[in-house]
Amino acid sequence: MGIVLITGATAGFGQACAEIFAAKGHDVIITGRRKERLETLKTQLSQEYGANVLALNFDVRDEQAVQAALNSIPEEWKAVDILINNAGLAAGLSTIDEGDTEDWNSMIDTNVKGLLYVSRTVIPWMRSRTRGHIINIGSTAAKTVYAKGNVYCATKAAVDAISEGMRIDLLPYRIKVTAIHPGAAETEFSLVRFKGDEDKAKDVYKGFIPMSAKDVADVVYYCTTLPPHVCINDLVLTPLQQANAYYIDKN
Known part of the structure; x- marks a missing residue:
């Protein structure tokens, strides 16, 4: 078994992957902005699975913080x-x-620049060993633009293009x-998008069965x-009732 570094590990896909x-x-190296959640997850992974866990508390949007945190870890x-x-x-x-x-x-700073900052630091480590696997989490929004999704869709299209370039x-x-x-996966995604409005967030997933964070993590692991x-x-990957970022059959 090897070492896995996961950004945004304090909730959703990241936590499920961890x-x-x-x-x-x-x-497992877990990173995130919310220190308390990070420490709780570290304890959980250690106790439940006996895993060796390194927790790094930083915001991927901060280039200097990314470099400082990652470069400071033991060789x-x-x-x-x-x-x-x-x-x-x-x-x-x-x-x-x-x-x-x-x-x-x-x-833009999180979805695009944050991904680049972390990758720029970690890739040379992989390159020196001539091996490694980078998994970039995009979205169906990278493939199909939808109304009012403009900039979010653009950032995920950028992830798609960056992945190809990498x-x-x-x-x-x-x-x-x-x-x-x-x-569509039921995580904190919609709660964050709607600035904590729980009713709006729940409404997104009504009328169909969305994926769970674990569903996505299982696919990540398989790859x-x-x-x-x-x-x-x-x-x-989508739930059965979803064809792309726009078409969802709700009933």
Whole structure:
């Protein structure tokens, strides 16, 4: 088993990924902004699975904090086998002419720049060992733009393009790059998007059975279990009643 680094591990897909990789015997580096949740998860993973866990409290939007936190870890922890760039969010839902620029900055800085900052620090570690696997969490919004999704969809399309570019650039180093694009999954996603409005968040998932964070984490884990010469490049997964980011059959 190897070392897995997961950003945005304090909830949703990130937490579910931390749990499944710890359960499978991996050492886990978990990162997140919410220190208390991070420490709680570290304790849980250690107690339930006997996992070796390193918790790093930083915001991926802060380039200097990313570099300081990652570069300060013990050398043995830098032998990262799997990087899961999961940290991301949707903020707001409005037409482009009424968009909140703070929301735009938050999404661009987290979903795009944060992914790049972490990757820029970790990739040289993988390159020196000529192996590794990077998994970038995108969205069906990367594939289909929907009304009022403008900037969020753009950030996830950027994740898609960056993943493709990474795959090309890292070919000589035998580093796998997988982009995973989940559809509707009931996590904190909608609660964050609607600034804590629980009714609006719950309404998003009415009339159909959404995926769970565990469903997505199971797929992430599967992608890492293939033979060394096989790589899933691009994968879109949705609940049965969803065709893409726009079409959901609610009844």
